[in-house]
Amino acid sequence: MKKNSLFNWNLKITAVAIALGFGLVACNDDDDTPMIETNTIVDVASGNANFSTLVAAVDRADLVATLSSPGPFTVFAPTNEAFGSFLDANGLTADQLLANPDLADILTYHVVSGSVGSSDVAAGRVNTVEGSPFYVSVDPDQRIWINGSAEITQTDIAASNGIIHVLDKVIVAPTQNIAEIATGFANSDEPQFTQLVAALVRADLVDAFMGGIDDNFTVFAPTDAAFEALYDALGPDVNGIDDIEIGLLTNVLRYHVVPETRAFSQDLTEGASLPTLLAGSNLTVDLANLQINESGLVTNLLNVHATNGVIHVIDSVLLPE
DSSP states (O other): OGGGGHHHHHHHHHHHIIIIISSSOOOOOOOOOOOOOOOEEEEHTTTTTTGGHHHHHHHHTTTTHOOOOOOOOEEEEHHHHHHHHHHHHOOHHHHHHOOOOHHHHHHHHTESSSSSGGOOOOOOEOOTSSSEEEEEEOOOOOOOTTTTTTTEEEEEEETEEEEEESSSSOOOOOOHHHHHHHHHHTTTSSOOOOOHHHHHHHOOOGGGGOTTTTTTTTEEEEEEEHHHHHHHHHOOOOGGHHHHHOHHHHHHTOOOOOOOOOOGGGGGGGGGGEEEEEEEEEEEEEEEGTEETTTBHHHHHHGGGEEEEEEEEEEEEOOOO
């Protein structure tokens, strides 16, 4: 894909719209009316070449008037490179993105009501104009992340009707819960989590992870290979989930879940003790070795965001004391 050519025709339309309606002047029939310069979020974004894709998308989604209104708004603005990565990851063309009926929802998920400067950005839930929340994390190096995937790379770009913070990724609200995501992996062309799903079904815990946005779980999910290693460790009489005593299996599964916490990898701190659903049993974070207890975190499968929490994949089954 030639990224430099993306959205060129849209940008021409946008440039004309800005020049005629949103850029420099508001005037009446009186030729002596002075020129009034504006500096709205749309104006600022239009004047920055790194936001040309965003400006084209805002124009196509009929959001120019909204983001030129008094607001105020805080916009977490993906760069052109961020949009390019989003298109590649989702197998989309630029035209397909612009024709997406959910384009306005995607964009407004990046917008927060009010003027929120970087000094006011804190870890936790943030409600968006789209209606779904996103989640801010501050890592040990004080870098700020959203949904565990997008980093804020520049802050506090001022506009007359709000503030822009720059993102290196496009963020999208999750649409599946933890149980649905695990089942989707298990039924994919390259199945994963088949043993975890089977264990949840046998322990009658599937419904516990079918909740929505008001639930908050952090799940450390063992791979199929991790369960196979567990079967070997438990001896020749254990060949699968059905051979593990149900009480033990239930306790092991509960030990993998941190309740009431949506902890992305950036929220984890060295030596932290994480309470689990297994009462009295905690997990220990070892950031230096990228481990939870003695189990390694699978770095390319961290921060799998669900409606009701977040999943981190691990390479061995965690066993309580």
